Amino acid sequence: MGATARPGAGTTGTSVATRDAFDEALARLGETHPEIVVLDAELAESTPGTGFAQRFPSRFFRMGRAEANLIGVAAGLSLMGKLPFCCARAGSVAGRFDQIKMSVCYSATDVRIVGSHAGVGIGEDGYARMGLEDVALMRALPTMAVIQPADDLETAGAVEYLVTHRGPAYLRTTRQKLERLNTDRYRFEFGKGVTLVDGKDLTIVASGGTTSGAVQAAELLAKDGVSARVINIHTIKPIDVDLLVKAARETKRLVTVEDHQVTGGLGGAVCEALAERAPVRLRRHGIPDVFGESGSPAALFRKFKLDATGIASVARALLDR
């Protein structure tokens, strides 16, 4: 039986880097939410000139490459009633773990940390600039929410949601463009997974930059007569346990797919959830506990089998077991 895409699922031909979608959404929300402020760790130069910085210069702070201080300053702003968004590289900012733990989480702030340049998808800069362990770190912190949108519309929805969310949150965005998977009618629901493709033979659980590849992998598998379900987990914490349990029970096999270490990221989160409620044959697919490296984003996605062909091959291997 072939995969049946829900209305709106599948690629639409539009593609936007989610960090750019973030900036556009924030610039829009800045009009109606004067409490929003942005702290930037020298990312503004590499983002388009229409964003928050240009519209609200007095609420935009260039903090330089001093992420520890940036995080603390954001906490202080939040404790005074501001809604700070911290824009930094995922790899650098997650490294300020103790500042995020103490000044952000343990001080009960509403700081939003936006880690851009997620994963091997950044390409040529190599491992030094890749955020590959950030989800694992952020997920370990009490009260921290972790969100990774899969396209520009989901990013906009997530940012809009984060204006009202209580408590700290981590938003993971990409440097590379992501193909649009959703329609204009898309509504972001915090904590709810999205079934992009229905299927019964196995479930591919994807997030962020790997999600469109997962949808295309389902199309490839359908040609072989394999019916693959695709679930997009945009909220990695708190994760949608009920949807995952349902998928585990109905399809018996799961593959998690992420541009992040398989340890502690989406794969870790799904395993933790299912091991307690619905143990299932599962494969954590992502960066397999190794360093990233330089190369074009496409070459790296091929190497780590994060493109459609790679994801489909990993899914087939699980079916054959």
Add this chain to the structure above:
Amino acid sequence: MLDDAMLETLRRRAFDLRLDSLNAVAAAESGHPGGTLSAIDLLQALYFVEMKHRPKEPHWPERDRFVLSKGHAAPALYSVLAHAGYFSTDLLPSLRRLGSPLQGHPVNFLLPGVEASTGSPGQGLSVAVGMALAAKLDGSAARIYTLIGDGESQQGQIWEAALCAPKYALDNLCVILDHHDARKPLAERWRAFDFDVRTIDGHDYQQIAGAFDAARAAQGKPALIVAETVEGKGVSFMENQRASDGVAPNKEQLAQAIAELRAAQPEPA
């Protein structure tokens, strides 16, 4: 200038604050008495002379804020907050006990009057910078104070914050350095970072109040007060004993400490 009656009140309360802090640390059988006693006079001056705040209305939006960056001086902060009326002094002996809001290091969502959770060295100054930035954005007259220690002055984050605060001309920010390690002359470094710096005796209330006045008058620059203090101030066997900080006094030591503090009390007028 503080008048004689005020000075007398502060000196007497300083005795109570030291007593309550030491009792709490002794009851908890753990804590940092040295760094606590060094900070008590500075904290009392902040909460009883300098800051605008309302203990019965801890979330009053116009209040001045204080962040205890050197969070291990928590017993000093707790004693001062209790004596100021934020909560009952009866809570003080519960320091570090299971279920107590008086955690080993301050936690803002557990105790009224605590503005930020601290205790990991070097973080409070950045939080205070953020608060000062927010007050500037809002055109608020609130002033922001933070107490940092010698030890955490080794943290890189302190110097990231030191670069940041002058850039935004945060003259509503007053940083107090509880300085008792003579091996670390820090005043010139802060001046080089473009802070408005003055050095005082951190146990002399007249000098402390004078430094706060001068900091408030400084325009366009954040202020830094190097408060020369004595670790373990008031207790002979704790003074300048780096090794004893982090060790709670036992019963005999506590009795001796209290006797010494009492003997140093001014005669009743």
